[in-house]
Amino acid sequence: MDPLSITAGVVGIVAPTLHCVRLLVKDLQNIADAPDAVTALTNDLQSVGLALAAIQAITDPQWKSLGEAVTAQSKASITCCQTSCKRFKTSLDCWTRHSTDGTLSWRDRATLGVFRQGHIKSMSEQLQNCNITLTSVASIATLHSSLQQTQAAEEIKTMILTKETAVNDAIVATYDLSAEISAQLEALILAEPDEDETDADQTSVTKQVAMEKKALGESLKVFEGLLLVIQTAAANAQAGQGPIVTFGSHNRGQQVGINSGTISATFGGRG
Structure with missing residues (x-):
């Protein structure tokens, strides 16, 4: 496929x-007396909105x-986020159907709260x-832009190693959470609904947990790809090739410049 x-x-x-996220934030903020969990969810959505804006840049x-x-x-990861936000908005509209003017009815509050x-x-x-x-x-x-302005090979190595550590930590955390979610999903599939909980309630949370598991899988692939990119850069920075930093593979990509005649940084790779 064409890059x-x-x-x-x-x-x-x-x-x-980003539009879906903002619509959902607006809906949640319109619930004047929302439970704490809903308020926390609003904050999470706003953080994702900032991350999406960074991706746009x-x-x-x-x-x-x-x-x-x-x-x-x-x-794929962004698509999962969009799908989940659309589904959650549909569910939220259903959960608050008895409420008016942003004030939760006692029935809807019980539903959201339990x-x-x-x-x-x-x-x-x-x-x-x-x-x-x-x-x-x-x-x-x-990091592409940062390397263009870097003046010292050691500074390049520090930047790369910092990113490598962060991504490694994210991979470990994602693996751990994925294992927890897999166990939770299995338990939900086998469990009987609690008292006063409908089959629809159980189906709703089961589908959401299944989507969370899928999203974690997509994120893991992103992290593993980022780690490969960083490790390639780290290997080239530390090898006896001089302070050359290459992102990607097979020596193709955007040449971003030579700094003071000593630092060359190349990005990209041939699929």
């Missing part, structure tokens, strides 16, 4: 996803520096993971 079309695909999905050369795999997986807690918690976790994933992508893409 430019992949990049365009990411750019094309960000704006509608990534330039074509920066996407090329990340490579086709990371770009495609970033799109039966939907699992759904809301799962959605919050998914948004938090999405925020970390997209922020990592934007941060490492920005």
